[in-house]
Amino acid sequence: MPSPQAHGLPEPTTRAGRAALEALLTDPAEALTAFDFDGTLAPIVADPLTSAPHPGIVAALAELSTLVGTVAVITGRAAATAVRLGGLDRVPGIVVLGHYGAERWAEGRVIAADPPPGVALVRAELPALVDASGAPEGTWIEDKGRSLAVHTRRADDPDRALELLAAPLAELAKRADLRLEPGRMVIELRPQGVDKGAALTSLVEERTAQRVLYAGDDLGDLPAFAAVAALRGRGVPGLTVCSSSDEVTEVADAADLVVPGPAGLAELLGRLTERIRVRGPGA
Numbered sequence: 037m038p039s040p041q042a043h044g045l046p047e048p049t050t051r052a053g054r055a056a057l058e059a060l061l062t063d064p065a066e067a068l069t070a071f072d073f074d075g076t077l078a079p080i081v082a083d084p085l086t087s088a089p090h091p092g093i094v095a096a097l098a099e100l101s102t103l104v105g106t107v108a109v110i111t112g113r114a115a116a117t118a119v120r121l122g123g124l125d126r127v128p129g130i131v132v133l134g135h136y137g138a139e140r141w142a143e144g145r146v147i148a149a150d151p152p153p154g155v156a157l158v159r160a161e162l163p164a165l166v167d168a169s170g171a172p173e174g175t176w177i178e179d180k181g182r183s184l185a186v187h188t189r190r191a192d193d194p195d196r197a198l199e200l201l202a203a204p205l206a207e208l209a210k211r212a213d214l215r216l217e218p219g220r221m222v223i224e225l226r227p228q229g230v231d232k233g234a235a236l237t238s239l240v241e242e243r244t245a246q247r248v249l250y251a252g253d254d255l256g257d258l259p260a261f262a263a264v265a266a267l268r269g270r271g272v273p274g275l276t277v278c279s280s281s282d283e284v285t286e287v288a289d290a291a292d293l294v295v296p297g298p299a300g301l302a303e304l305l306g307r308l309t310e311r312i313r314v315r316g317p318g319a
């Protein structure tokens with residue numbers, strides 16, 4: 037039987053990753069494949085309202101959806117926002133879990149619990165807090181409905197802005213009983229009790245998936261990587277893929293396979309679908 041590399045698939049650097057890729061190729065219908073949105077499917081841009089998937093990557097997901105059991109996106113965005121920006125409704129049967137798993141979009145419907153009262157408190161206090169922090173011009177607030185994010189990418193000195201914001205945002209999050217979620221030039225204040233790891237695990241259980249692939253790029257994806265490791269312990273082969281950047285190195289350190297950003301992921305998906313088609317299901 038040819039190795040995955042014989043068809044241009046990159047080789048995971050870990051034994052568990054290689055075993056998971058082989059298991060996925062052998063039984064794709066048993067697999068759940070899940071992807072982060074920003075930085076993984078969509079290149080990072082200065083204005084989150086203009087995010088768009090890497091060219092061809094949604095078509096690749098659509099093709100993948102005909103070959104594997106489940107295609108999902110798990111994002112910090114509101115689910116409907118990711119669907120709209122990504123054109124994700126072009127992927128048959130896709131499940132989109134938004135707000136780190138607090139929302140679920142499927143077949144055009146969003147299911148979510150009401151946000152906790154702390155979100156309204158943060159909405160009321162955050163503008164004055166950002167002003168008082170001394171964070172440089174360009175720091176701005178994204179109100180996502182169920183959570184709020186303070187972005188520094190457009191600030192003169194993004195890292196300095198994050199330093200100035202860290203303590204006051206931590207104090208506000210504590211008072212509002214919300215979770216502080218750091219990311220790529222952003223700090224979010226969001227409801228507790230959910231993360232991408234719990235979201236991924238629930239979906240794997242719901243779909244009774246026997247193989248799992250998860251791809252991400254940011255700190256908020258690390259719980260999903262940990263969930264993949266835990267699933268391996270329960271006998272479910274799992275492959276973690278990092279869409280790499282210079283901004284976050286922890287994700288590459290934890291991954292079985294590193295690809296160069298969304299362009300690299302698009303290429304990986306193309307090779308993966310081609311390999312599954314050539315090999316045929318159950319081969």
Ligand SMILES: O=P(O)(O)OC[C@H]1O[C@H](O[C@H]2O[C@H](CO)[C@@H](O)[C@H](O)[C@H]2O)[C@H](O)[C@@H](O)[C@@H]1O
Nearest residue numbers: 073074080081082084111112113189220221222
């Ligand atoms: O879980 P994700 O799908 O990765 O979403 C995480 C956050 O992504 C967005 O912010 C990031 O992408 C922006 C657009 O490229 C970029 O400008 C920003 O610096 C990044 O942090 C989004 O705006 C957040 O709401 C998401 O939670």
